[in-house]
Amino acid sequence: LMPRAGEEIGSPGGMQLRLIRTGTETDGELLEMEATYPGDGSMPPTHLHPSQAEHFEILEGAMRTKIGNEERLYEAGEVFEVPPGTPHQMGTDRPTRMRWEVRPALRTAEFFERLYGDGPGSAREMGEAFWAEFEAEFRLA
Numbered sequence: 001l002m003p004r005a006g007e008e009i010g011s012p013g014g015m016q017l018r019l020i021r022t023g024t025e026t027d028g029e030l031l032e033m034e035a036t037y038p039g040d041g042s043m044p045p046t047h048l049h050p051s052q053a054e055h056f057e058i059l060e061g062a063m064r065t066k067i068g069n070e071e072r073l074y075e076a077g078e079v080f081e082v083p084p085g086t087p088h089q090m091g092t093d094r095p096t097r098m099r100w101e102v103r104p105a106l107r108t109a110e111f112f113e114r115l116y117g118d119g120p121g122s123a124r125e126m127g128e129a130f131w132a133e134f135e136a137e138f139r140l141a
Contacts, residue, residue, distance in 0.1 A: 003109030011116045014038035023105030031105035036097045037061070043091035046141040053103050054082040061096025065089070087141035111137045 002024055009017040020032040039061065046066070056063070062075045067088045074080050082088050102108050111134045115123045123130040131138075 003113055007109075007113075009109075009112050009116055013040065013042060017100075017112055019109055020099075022109050023107075026105060028105050029103065031102040031108050033100045033102075033109075034059075034097065035100050037063075037092050037095065039092050039094040039096060041091060041093040043089045046087050046089045048085055048087050048139055048141050049082075049102070049137060050139060051084050051104070051136065052106060052108070053084050055101040055103075056080050056082075057099040059097045059099060061092060061094050061098075063090050063092050063096055063098065106137050107134065108137050 003019055003022050005019055005021055005025055007019045009019070015038070016036040018034045018036075020034060022031055023029075026032075043064075056074070057079045058074050058076050060076055062073055064073050065071065065080060065088065067080070067082055068086050072080075114121050114130065118124060121130075126133070
């Protein structure tokens with residue numbers, strides 16, 4: 001099954017992604033999502049996207065970021081960018097909602113479906129093979 005607009009993907013930690021436009025709808029140009037974070041303060045490991053740019057707009061709440069060597073707090077109404085190949089991480093200690101665009105889309109929506117899913121093809125089941133399959137979308141820094 002290909003990821004589709006309107007689909008919701010939830011992480012075990014409570015983050016929710018709602019797909020607005022996927023690579024299928026944009027000829028691969030863009031993945032547009034709305035992300036809702038519970039605000040537990042956790043941050044993913046420092047990572048990068050080799051050839052993808054990310055654009056974020058904080059709709060509610062606030063997001064702590066570390067993009068390259070710069071640390072900053074972004075609040076509702078503010079936007080920030082993560083250029084391709086730039087190590088980054090982000091997290092929040094309060095409920096936060098933001099718009100998130102990834103260009104080009106590549107297989108990012110499928111990455112999240114399988115990262116947070118169970119069963120054949122999931123990160124849990126595939127281990128290292130999963131990370132190798134999605135190295136164009138996600139690499140640990």
